[in-house]
Amino acid sequence: MSFPGSVSETTSPQVSQLAQNCWYAVASGFALQKGPISVPFAGHDLVLFPDAEGRPRLFSDRCPHRGASLALGHMEAGCLRCPFHGWKFAADGTCLEAPAEPAGSSPPARSSLVGERPVIESRGFVWMWWGPDPPDPSLLPELPLFPAADWSHVESSFDWETHFSRVIESNLDNSHAYWVHKGTFASQDSPLSIPVDLRKEDRMIAATVSFELPVKGALKLLRSVMGQSGPLCATTTFSFYYPNLNIVDTSIGDQLRFVFFNASLPQSDSHTVARWVKYSKRKRFRLPGSATKSVAISRTIFEEDHGVVRSQRPTPVPLDLTEERHVASDILSIEFRRMHRRWLSEEPLATMARPEALGS
């Protein structure tokens, strides 16, 4: 497999702990097909769009004419049209038309798009290669496949005032729910559960928790449809695929399942753009509410997280495990820090500190 485009400026002066030579999830496959869309990444403004076959292309988001954002433009049969004066670009970046030129003349010199980066669509996401080495398709994360055809989905984005590593950890942390989300989906009455079934691979970690949901509103209706009278139990599996994709997969009985994907796009040590997709699988029961309402519920939950997560200091997570205290429920955050440190330093795991709570 070969990729067009060159890779330059792969380090970033404004984002700490930015791993190189890996694939970052930058947009959903749904968003790509609606393209063009902007991809802000570590101080770079990029534009993503589909070619005539629907394959992703990624360039610097600056029109060579007057610097307008091409993400504001539109697609015409696999070509990208600038929103300002209508210059038209082929999928390889070549300028095909500069409409205000006299009839019959060619576009001016150096009118092609620049800054192309290797990009590929795989398993529902668009992935950008970031690093000086040639792109390596074998490093694409192997996300689980979902039968999206009969699942509904919504997607949106959320701006975090913190470093991407804190956003990733907030999506790996279950024990905050009882304190931060008690107004939405969590109950302080149910016992706190410790993640179990920890799975660790070179670039993936996952674990599962079970918990009780407060039975109110739509969940009351669900419980009666399920023919239950006691507490509603949910099971959530938290997964993370290095370097920037979280999956939070929640089932409530066999009636409801939500699978939330969150791609954290690093911007600076105090800014992360999260692009998320939430899939819903519903059996013989449909909760009332529209896609707009579903997005609004997720936003409310993110705002609850954000109120606390943006206060954490330092903004990048400490990679020295002795710098913060750890307990058993932090197992996924600890494993993330180990994985992250290993990728950033290639330091052998054996030399890294062990959290006291977890023993040797």
Ligand code: FES
């Ligand atoms: S700025 Fe794009 S055509 Fe003028």
Ligand SMILES: [Fe+2]
């Ligand atoms: Fe949360």
